[in-house]
Amino acid sequence: MYVIGELINGMYSNIALALKEKNKAIIQKCALDQIASGADALDISCGPASKQPLVDLSWLINTIQEVTDKPLCLDSGKPQVIAEGLKVCKNKTIINSTTADLDKLDAIVPLAKQYNSKLIGITISVKGIPQNKDQRLELAATIISHCTENGFPIEDLYLDPIVLPVNIAQAQMKDILATIQDFKLLADPGPKTVLGLSNVSQGTNLRSLINRTFLTMAVANGLDSAILDPTDKELMDALITAELILNKNIYCDSYLEAYRKK
Ligand code: THG
16 A cells, blocks of 8 residues: 555645744654655645745645655646645655546646656546545546546556545445446546545544445555555554555564564
């Protein structure tokens, strides 16, 4: 499982404050804590409240690059912000994200190609968030054909079914899990899959339990990558154990420690 740390996001009040005060130490500690906990990459978002996202995202990237060369996942709905961020990134990148809308695809796919970046495609369009598996697959097919037509490798595409909070979309959860499996069948070689895990528990009061249960089920459905809080130790323990049961690593009595030493 490719773990993308979610914690550097202006949605979190400590990050919003650090951004405002240009406090590098808070951001750098947050980056290093996530990496020490097992993050393979870091999602970077200045959040919806940022008034100057171009400046803020570049500042975050430069600040983080001072302490790590892990890949950064540039999280913004604005192609201009992504383009600016890519210019200052020194290491591998993941663009988060394009939707299935043509204007978005036209702006983002060439950037992903130009910078040799991986790309997250979320199955959402101007019509909103899909309500069932067929609608998600239709949008996924649009994203895949646009990538293929423009020479972007499908192995570098991560499709995201868009996870909704279980307290408002309970009836869709089973469908979202099934979608993860079906995305893979849309191309050969197939696309990879990713999701924003913490969405599932927003507004609930047992967040960690709901997150780790959903993640375990998603892993069983073939999920390749997740944006999550790697400092949630029970979540990471559940992830490592799920992968053990799927025979992705070898059992020993101290398999959690052994995995973390890798
Ligand atoms: N797909 C993709 N990218 C994404 C998402 C996705 N990026 C953003 C988000 N979803 C994933 N990251 C988060 C980060 C934080 C939270 C949820 C998802 C979160 N934050 C607290 C909340 O809203 O309750 C913030 C509260 C606090 O200040 O602590 O839950 O789905 N491709």
